[in-house]
Structures are given as structure tokens and as C-alpha cells.
Amino acid sequence: MADVFKAISDETRRAILDELIERDEQTLFELCSRLAMRHAVTSSRQAVSQHLDVLEAAGLVRREKRGRYTFHTIDTRPLAQIAERWPITEAPQ
Amino acid sequence: MADVFKAISDETRRAILDELIERDEQTLFELCSRLAMRHAVTSSRQAVSQHLDVLEAAGLVRREKRGRYTFHTIDTRPLAQIAERWPITEAPQ
């Protein structure tokens, strides 16, 4: 789907995926503080939340609400279609 | 590079890559007519040329000028970094 390409076209969203690869099942606040500390992302909570909306629409992140916390889980499988669509050859074509 | 993600974030540019996968070494005019016929892309020559600029900056397309023709070649290798950055797992994480 086109959503996947749009999702990874933004630097902050790529940092979110990086952070979720390092540590999965994070809440919004956890993500915000760890993005600021480890990935030099200065976006506000609302901005990060909107990015997570985009990542969820692309199927790259799943949300699971427990109590007052919402945990975010990464799912890299939608990225497979990229390598399938344009197979990577060793030498330049 | 960030340019690769930006490059494939646009539907028309993805169609250009699709078309170059089908038939490599096309000129700008060839690309324009084949995009219109086979990929329902209605963009003008200048628009396609600007898209090729972006794809070239991302290293996904190389240009080779011979006489009055400029041939465009696809190089999918920059896409490999995507799968490397977020490895694809079979089951959801």
C-alpha cells in the first residue's frame, strides 16, 4: 500500500521505528522521552502521536490499550513489499 | 540517505521505477509515453524530468547522455538499506 512509503518518508517516523526496534512495547510518553534523549527528536507529544497514527495506518505499528497506557509495537512486515517490488541486484543493472 | 525514502514516497516516482524495471535504458520521451500508456501517469515531460532528478539524487536512477538522447537506468541497490535498517521478521514482534 502507498501508506507504507509515506510512513517511512519522514525522518521522525524513521526514528520512531528505530526506537521501537531497540525497545518494543513503549507508551507514548516513553517514546517521547527516549526519542528526545537518544535520537535528538524534539517533537511534541502530539506530534509524535500523529506520527504514530501514520505508522499505524501503514501497518508498521500496532497499538494496544491497557488501563491508561497505550503500548506501541512495531511490525516490519509491510516493508517486505518494497524489496519484492524492486528486487535488489548486486551489480548495477 | 534520507533521499531514498523521499524518492519512493511519491506514486509517480514509484511508477517510473516500475517502468524502468520492465524496460531499462529509456529516454525521457520514452518514459513519458510509456508511463501514460501503461501506468496511467498523466504528468508532463517537465514533471517526469523533475521526478528523475529526485530519483537520481537518491541514487536509484543513473543518467547517461549519448548524443541528443539521455538514457535512464535503474539501480535498486540503495533500497537495500531499508531491509537492513528494520529487518523483516516473519511473525509480528
Next chain:
DNA sequence: AGTATAAGCAAGTAACCACTTGCCTATCAA
């Protein structure tokens, strides 16, 4: 030399998108 074809350059425009701001809802603890 003159014309046609292939393509580059550059400014202007309109739509999109990331981000902010302000307010609201829900859950939990004291």
C-alpha cells in the same frame, strides 16, 4: 543554413503535510 527533435532551466502556484495550540477524556492514586 534552417528546421525539428530531445532535453534543461527557472519562476510561479496550489496542494499537502508536519507541527503547534488549546481543550477534552479516561484511568489511577491519595
Next chain:
DNA sequence: TTGATAGGCAAGTGGTTACTTGCTTATACT
């Protein structure tokens, strides 16, 4: 029940970007 924490909703704004328009350059053909 009151306050604090975690998060959602929605409108407005500024910057980016895809696209058009018009002009220019370069190569090839007659």
C-alpha cells in the same frame, strides 16, 4: 472526590513539494 498522569481531538499555520508555464540549449537531419 480531588488531583495527577496518560492520552485523544481538532482547528490553524508555515514550510515543503509536485506541477505548470515559458523560455533556452543542444543535437541531428535535410
